[in-house]
Amino acid sequence: xxxxxxxxTTTARQAARRRLSTTPARLQILPVKVTGTGTGTLQKVSVPxxxxxxxxxxxxxxxxxxSAPSPVVYSLASxxxxxxxTGSVVASNHxxxxxxxxxxxxxxxxxxxxxxxxxxxxxTQLFKLSGVKYESEWVNEKL
Numbered sequence: 001x002x003x004x005x006x007x008x009t010t011t012a013r014q015a016a017r018r019r020l021s022t023t024p025a026r027l028q029i030l031p032v033k034v035t036g037t038g039t040g041t042l043q044k045v046s047v048p049x050x051x052x053x054x055x056x057x058x059x060x061x062x063x064x065x066x067s068a069p070s071p072v073v074y075s076l077a078s079x080x081x082x083x084x085x086t087g088s089v090v091a092s093n094h095x096x097x098x099x100x101x102x103x104x105x106x107x108x109x110x111x112x113x114x115x116x117x118x119x120x121x122x123x124t125q126l127f128k129l130s131g132v133k134y135e136s137e138w139v140n141e142k143l
Contacts, residue, residue: 042067075123082123090116099143110140 036045041064046053056071058064069077084101091098096113118124118136127134 041065079121079123079127082121083117086121086124087113087117090120097143110138114138 034045034047036043038044041058041062043056044053045056054074055068056074057066057068058070059066064070087101088098090096090113094113094116096109114136118128124134124136
């Protein structure tokens with residue numbers, strides 16, 4: 001059995017360099033802490049002070065039972081969710097109307113929107129700075 005605790009915090013200097021929002025209330029440092037316990041490849045992760053937990057496992061070829069999403073699946077899900085959350089903040093900051101994650105913006109404005117979302121999204125930056133090959137495709141569909 002193993003147990004770990006991880007904390008992520010953004011320093012004020014880092015936050016000033018890459019602000020998540022232009023709204024003063026949102027310029028605060030965002031601390032994140034998770035705790036995990038497990039045996040073998042199965043792990044239960046919780047967020048202290050929050051009512052939710054999730055379980056991770058891996059594929060049988062890696063010694064797991066495939067009884068829960070793998071860490072890679074969670075990573076890709078967090079990338080998708082983080083881009084959507086960040087995109088909502090960027091759209092609000094720039095007066096862009098979003099539909100069901102379909103954007104209603106024109107030409108150059110759309111390219112700037114995508115660039116700003118990927119610049120502000122911490123998970124996108126994590127992927128890009130990790131050295132993995134990162135590609136994204138954004139499609140601007142009419143509402």
